[in-house]
Amino acid sequence: MDVDAVRARYASLRDGGFVYFDAPGGSQVPDEVGDAIARALREASANIGATYESSHRVEGILAQAREDGARFLNCSADDVIFGQNMTVLDFALSRTAARDWKEGDKILVSRLDHDGGVAPWVELAADRGFEVEWVDVTDDLRLDYDDLERKLDERVRVVACVASSNAIGTIVDVARVSELAHSVGALCWVDAVQYAAHVPTDVQTLDCDVFICSAYKFCGPHLGLAYGRHELLESWRPYKARPAASDPVGRSFEPGTASYELLAGFSATIAYLESIGGMEAVVAYERTLGQHFLDALPEGTAVYGEQTMDGRVPTFLINLEGVDAVDAVRQLGERGYGVWAHDNWYSLGLREKLPYPGSAIRVGLIHYNTVEEVDGFARELGALAGQ
Numbered sequence: 001m002d003v004d005a006v007r008a009r010y011a012s013l014r015d016g017g018f019v020y021f022d023a024p025g026g027s028q029v030p031d032e033v034g035d036a037i038a039r040a041l042r043e044a045s046a047n048i049g050a051t052y053e054s055s056h057r058v059e060g061i062l063a064q065a066r067e068d069g070a071r072f073l074n075c076s077a078d079d080v081i082f083g084q085n086m087t088v089l090d091f092a093l094s095r096t097a098a099r100d101w102k103e104g105d106k107i108l109v110s111r112l113d114h115d116g117g118v119a120p121w122v123e124l125a126a127d128r129g130f131e132v133e134w135v136d137v138t139d140d141l142r143l144d145y146d147d148l149e150r151k152l153d154e155r156v157r158v159v160a161c162v163a164s165s166n167a168i169g170t171i172v173d174v175a176r177v178s179e180l181a182h183s184v185g186a187l188c189w190v191d192a193v194q195y196a197a198h199v200p201t202d203v204q205t206l207d208c209d210v211f212i213c214s215a216y217k218f219c220g221p222h223l224g225l226a227y228g229r230h231e232l233l234e235s236w237r238p239y240k241a242r243p244a245a246s247d248p249v250g251r252s253f254e255p256g257t258a259s260y261e262l263l264a265g266f267s268a269t270i271a272y273l274e275s276i277g278g279m280e281a282v283v284a285y286e287r288t289l290g291q292h293f294l295d296a297l298p299e300g301t302a303v304y305g306e307q308t309m310d311g312r313v314p315t316f317l318i319n320l321e322g323v324d325a326v327d328a329v330r331q332l333g334e335r336g337y338g339v340w341a342h343d344n345w346y347s348l349g350l351r352e353k354l355p356y357p358g359s360a361i362r363v364g365l366i367h368y369n370t371v372e373e374v375d376g377f378a379r380e381l382g383a384l385a386g387q
């Protein structure tokens with residue numbers, strides 16, 4: 001991947017003045033995506049269903065976005081669902097899935113999960129009398145598949161988990177979770193917000209039932225995207241206005257008017273990713289960059305979770321011995337490095353297993369970051385550690 005050519009496509013990266021290591025919170029966006037959004041508002045400001053040209057253009061945007069989403073996820077365009085963001089999609093789809101569940105039914109969530117993938121189930125359980133249980137992590141902060149197996153029984157309706165932790169970057173073996181969930185007739189429900197930004201997605205291989213991600217984590221607009229297994233979507237009764245379209249089936253789960261301009265931006269995002277070699281090129285580049293980061297860390301840096309690039313995306317949670325994370329992040333920001341400090345990273349189950357008091361620093365690399373940026377950051381960390 002030609003990272004200089006990639007960076008030239010971003011107004012925010014062209015001057016090289018500030019280093020963005022904050023992609024897990026929201027990535028930078030190439031100019032062509034913003035241009036596509038503006039073009040849609042200029043040239044296709046209409047609603048679907050009219051006889052005239054601007055309405056046809058909106059229909060074109062919708063159909064194109066569905067095709068692009070399907071290529072990105074490796075599924076049929078019929079089974080793509082767009083929504084405001086992952087959290088809204090998760091709240092809506094979990095309620096739809098559970099319409100015929102019974103009191104006492106069980107939901108498993110994982111300790112690696114972001115609360116956007118936990119709270120929808122907790123709230124649903126509070127309303128409907130379901131039980132929610134954590135699947136634990138091992139001492140090295142991987143998903144504990146044995147614990148999952150122990151907690152599975154015929155009352156379990158869904159196993160919800162992240163595909164990759166937003167806090168420590170650890171990847172979950174979703175295919176294994178699917179197999180285990182399906183062995184008791186439960187659904188495998190995946191929060192892929194962090195995973196989809198770094199790893200080529202293939203929902204067929206993962207064999208999951210629901211898979212939800214957010215385009216703003218992979219250089220797109222603030223828009224959520226989901227896949228649902230076709231037979232499952234066909235079996236659900238949607239919450240929708242009755243005259244609204246139900247064809248293709250994914251449309252049934254997009255109540256109200258969509259953000260057409262953001263869908264145009266989404267298509268431009270997929271075109272951008274494909275033009276730089278697709279997610280296969282991204283994962284190869286980020287693996288090398290991530291390992292370079294790990295190798296460059298100064299002595300006295302604690303990395304929580306995976307210690308190499310095996311089994312992780314390049315999202316790192318670290319602390320410098322004897323340095324307060326909040327203070328370090330403030331100083332790093334003043335020196336031109338955008339990273340965050342936080343206590344729980346919305347990963348409430350994981351937080352109970354993380355050893356630090358207070359906060360930790362999250363450093364999130366993505367394909368537009370460079371070796372030079374990593375080296376500069378490591379030098380700043382070294383200076384902070386030596387203070």
Ligand SMILES: Cc1ncc(COP(=O)(O)O)c(C=O)c1O
Pocket residue numbers: 024025085086087088114116117162164165166191192193194213214224
């Ligand atoms: C793993 C994970 N899940 C869910 C979310 C929530 O996503 P959204 O902002 O699209 O609702 C985030 C946001 O950072 C995340 O990292």
